[in-house]
Amino acid sequence: xxxxxxxxxxxxxxxxxxxxxxxxxxxxxxxxxxxxxxxxxxxxxxxxxxxxxxxxxxxxxxxxxxxxxxxxxxxxxxxxxxxxxxxxxxxxxxxxxxxxxxxxxxxxxxxxxxxxxxxxxxxxxxxxxxxxxxxxxxxxxxxxxxxxxxxxxxxxxxxxxxxxxxxxxxxxxxxxxxxxxxxxxxxxxxxxxxxxxxxxxxxxxxxxxxxxxxxxxxxxxxxxxxxxxxxxxxxxxxxxxxxxxxxxxxxxxxxxxxxxxxxxxxxxxxxxxxxxxxxxxxxxxxxxxxxxxxxxxxxxxxxxxxxxxxxxxxxxxxxxxxxxxxxxxxxxxxxxxxxxxxxxxxxxxxxxxxxxxxxxxxxxxxxxxxxxxxxxxxxxxxxxxxxxxxxxxxxxxxxxxxxxxxxxxxxxxxxxxxxxxxxxxxxxxxxxxxxxxxxxxxxxxxxxxxxxxxxxxxxxxxxxxxxxx
RNA sequence: GGCGACAUAGCCAAGUGGUAAGGCAGAGGACUGCAAAUCCUUUAUUCCCCGGUUCAAAUCCGGGUGUCGCCUCCA
Numbered sequence: 001x002x003x004x005x006x007x008x009x010x011x012x013x014x015x016x017x018x019x020x021x022x023x024x025x026x027x028x029x030x031x032x033x034x035x036x037x038x039x040x041x042x043x044x045x046x047x048x049x050x051x052x053x054x055x056x057x058x059x060x061x062x063x064x065x066x067x068x069x070x071x072x073x074x075x076x077x078x079x080x081x082x083x084x085x086x087x088x089x090x091x092x093x094x095x096x097x098x099x100x101x102x103x104x105x106x107x108x109x110x111x112x113x114x115x116x117x118x119x120x121x122x123x124x125x126x127x128x129x130x131x132x133x134x135x136x137x138x139x140x141x142x143x144x145x146x147x148x149x150x151x152x153x154x155x156x157x158x159x160x161x162x163x164x165x166x167x168x169x170x171x172x173x174x175x176x177x178x179x180x181x182x183x184x185x186x187x188x189x190x191x192x193x194x195x196x197x198x199x200x201x202x203x204x205x206x207x208x209x210x211x212x213x214x215x216x217x218x219x220x221x222x223x224x225x226x227x228x229x230x231x232x233x234x235x236x237x238x239x240x241x242x243x244x245x246x247x248x249x250x251x252x253x254x255x256x257x258x259x260x261x262x263x264x265x266x267x268x269x270x271x272x273x274x275x276x277x278x279x280x281x282x283x284x285x286x287x288x289x290x291x292x293x294x295x296x297x298x299x300x301x302x303x304x305x306x307x308x309x310x311x312x313x314x315x316x317x318x319x320x321x322x323x324x325x326x327x328x329x330x331x332x333x334x335x336x337x338x339x340x341x342x343x344x345x346x347x348x349x350x351x352x353x354x355x356x357x358x359x360x361x362x363x364x365x366x367x368x369x370x371x372x373x374x375x376x377x378x379x380x381x382x383x384x385x386x387x388x389x390x391x392x393x394x395x396x397x398x399x400x401x402x403x404x405x406x407x408x409x410x411x412x413x414x415x416x417x418x419x420x421x422x423x424x425x426x427x428x429x430x431x432x433x434x435x436x437x438x439x440x441x442x443x444x445x446x447x448x449x450x451x452x453x454x455x456x457x458x459x460x461x462x463x464x465x466x467x468x469x
Numbered sequence: 470g471g472c473g474a475c476a477u478a479g480c481c482a483a484g485u486g487g488u489a490a491g492g493c494a495g496a497g498g499a500c501u502g503c504a505a506a507u508c509c510u511u512u513a514u515u516c517c518c519c520g521g522u523u524c525a526a527a528u529c530c531g532g533g534u535g536u537c538g539c540c541u542c543c544a
Contacts, residue, residue, distance in 0.1 A: 011473085029544075037544080044544045074542075158540070162471045166540040205542090227544025228474095234543090257544075258474080264536070268543050295492075296482065301475070301537070311481060311493040318492080321506065360483090368483055372491035382507055440502060447504080458505050465506080 003058065003362045005223075006299060008231060008254040009155050013364055018222045019252055024060045025217030026052055027251075029209055029226040029234065030112070032069040033093035034078040038274035039289065039304060040260040040267040041227070042104055046290050047257045047298040048225045049106040050409060051365050057408045058358075066109040067212045068094055071116050071202055076191055086192050090114070100277040103286040105410035113212040115203065119194045121211045122203045125245055126183045126196075134244045138174045140186030140199045144206075146179045149240040155254060156232040163232075181237055183207050206237035210250075214242060224251035229268070231256060258301040260293075267304065275304075284309055290410055291316040294367040315375075316411075319402075322378040323412045324467045325385055326399040332463070333392045343391040346384060350401055353377050357405055367409065374405065386461070415468070424455055428464055431457075 003016040018024045028048050031037050037045075048064075056062045069075075070090035079089040098108065126142055129135035134148040146152045146160060153159050164178050182204040187193035193200040213221055219242070226235060235254065242250040259266045267274050280289065292312035296302045337343075353373055360369035381398050384390060406412030427446055434442035447457050454469045 031544080032542095041544045072542095156472075156540075158472055163540055166471060229539075229543050232472095232539060233541085259538070259544085261537075266538065266543090270541095270543055292481095299474090300482090302481090308481065308493095314494085315481090315492050318506095325506085366483075368492095369490075372483070375491055379508085386508070435502080438502075444503075456505070458507095459501075459503095460506065461500070 003055075004364055005253050005255065006364050008256050009251075011157065014253070016253070018060065019218075019220050022059070022061050024055055024062045024222045026055075026062060026064045026223040026225060027209070027213035027217055027221050028064070028066045028109075028224075029230055030066040030068050030109075031093075031097060032072060032074055033090045033097060034074045035093060035269070036096055036276040036278040037100065038267060038269070038276050039280060040274065042100075042277050042289065043260045043293050043302070044225075044227050044257055045101055045106045046104055046293045046410075048255075050294065050367060051223075051225075051255070051298075053107070053408050053410070054361055054365060058362075063111070063217060064109045065111045065113065065213060065216045067209060068097075068112060068114045069205065069208060070094070070114045071192060072205055087116075090116075096278065100281070100286075103281055104277065105287065105290050111216050113216065115208040115212070118208070118211050118215065119203060121215060122207050123184075123194075123196050125207060125211055125241065126203075128245045129183065129241065132244065135183055136176065137198050140201060141174070141182060142184035142198055143175055143180040144183050144237065144241060144244075146177050146181070146240065149244045151243065152179075152240050153236065155236045155239055158232075179233075181206065181233065183241070206234055207241060209234070210238045210241045210245075213238075214246075214250075219246045219248045219250075221251040223253045223255055225255045225257075228256045228259060229266075257298045258296075261301055261303045262305070264303060284313070287411065288313045288316055291371075294409060295371060297364075297366060297368055299364075315371075319371075319374055319378055319411065321467070322381050323399065323402045323406075325465070326381065326395055326402065327414070328465055329385055329390065329462070330392070330395050330399060333390070333395060335392070337392050343394050346380075346391070346394045347397060349380065350377075350397060354401065354405075361408075370405075370409065374402070377401070417468070420453075420468075424450065424453075424466060428457065428466065432464070 004013045005016045006013045026048070028044070031041060052062055052064045068090065071086060075086050075089060079086045082089065084092075101108075126135060129144065130137065130142065132148075133145075135142055135144050153163060156163065160177075160179060167178060183206075184196060184198055185201050185204060186198070187200040187202065191202070193202055213224065224235065224238075239250050261267060262273050262275075265271065265273060277286070277289070288309060292309055293302070295312060295315070353376065357370055357373045360366045360373065377398070384394065384398075402412050403414075427450060431443045431446040434440075434446065450457050450466070455466050456469055457464065457466045
């Protein structure tokens, strides 16, 4: 069984075969660091974090590159508003990016290149395009000439003239073709600028990604990923620049996630209907946001609402509970193996679940189905844990299974907090004493107090258990 | 105008030819001092509508309806 991936450029699922053996290079367009990112952006980060983890888990040697756009119109405008320099602005929001993304369980990329650190390479690429007659200079601005690239429109699935007819923007008279786009922008007074053969200026948006992707991953990327609103013009333009310059295929697979909607409408900065991860983190565990994103297929649009997040939270709690219970039971189990007579059956079932997980994830990363597999194991595990004498091997292997699959989806990592543990244990002892004396009022008061501390206490047939909310 | 996506129970959602996964919420039961957690049972004769192909369709084809998106910066 091989992995199948939906390729935007082909508009269908294809077998995933990397360009070069076991190595997989993934480039994902990163944020423009002029503000906190919103939960629509977060979906992209989470989705491609899981895809990257999964490919690695399946044995591929993955290099994941995600850039920061740290120079463009929005950066300059925002820096001016805040009265700081563009690099200061970038620094502030790059730091915020890493904080928010860590909370969401997204691993840092292998390389996080910044646009401003690759100006030289961008100039070289623009020069190469100019020499090939695919780009032209008009008074310090350099444009890419779209008709010079025959396959222009392939990714968008639209011929050039159709793209023009729908255009909503006034055409710049200096351009040879309405869809020609800027590679190098002439400096305006007060703007940051770099020297170039065309005078002082700064790079256009699309050229950045062409340079930063191929610099770290080679001329042909295995996967180029990004948000769906980047397909046109950003990715179409990147493709034209890169393939125009190298004559080679730029990306073997183009992957795009679905939108995150709010009130049935795309969440976006320009519509102003966005919520940042920064804000939402105060109210809801970022882990729940992650679970919510993964509970639908990555290419389908999902609608965001407080109610849906609540549903996600309940679902995730169920899974977290079973993992918690496994750890708790394992702690208390004697070293020698229990005598559960269906141990062999349980271990075989675990293997079957693992196969199922791989099967659904191999099919274009179906995390919704992957989670369904976990819910099935959860039910069977909960039943098994009611066993008076569970096998230590079964419990340990089941826990290992959850942690292993969790390492792909980004859940179930153990958390340590010893100081709190001591305090909680003390309170539990007091409560047990009260219960023994049938002093239910005191017992319940202690339980309420723990609840305030974010600790949920349960009296199960197997004994007292507590967990952090 | 062109290109595209989506429509499955109260809600979320998987499933692309073989007779409707999973989760949340609800109901009943078991367990329990209570609560929580957990387990069992239960909730779609049916997958937006109308035609067609087929032994067989939620899945394929044609037509329609509705919602959303891209063709400007956006993930």
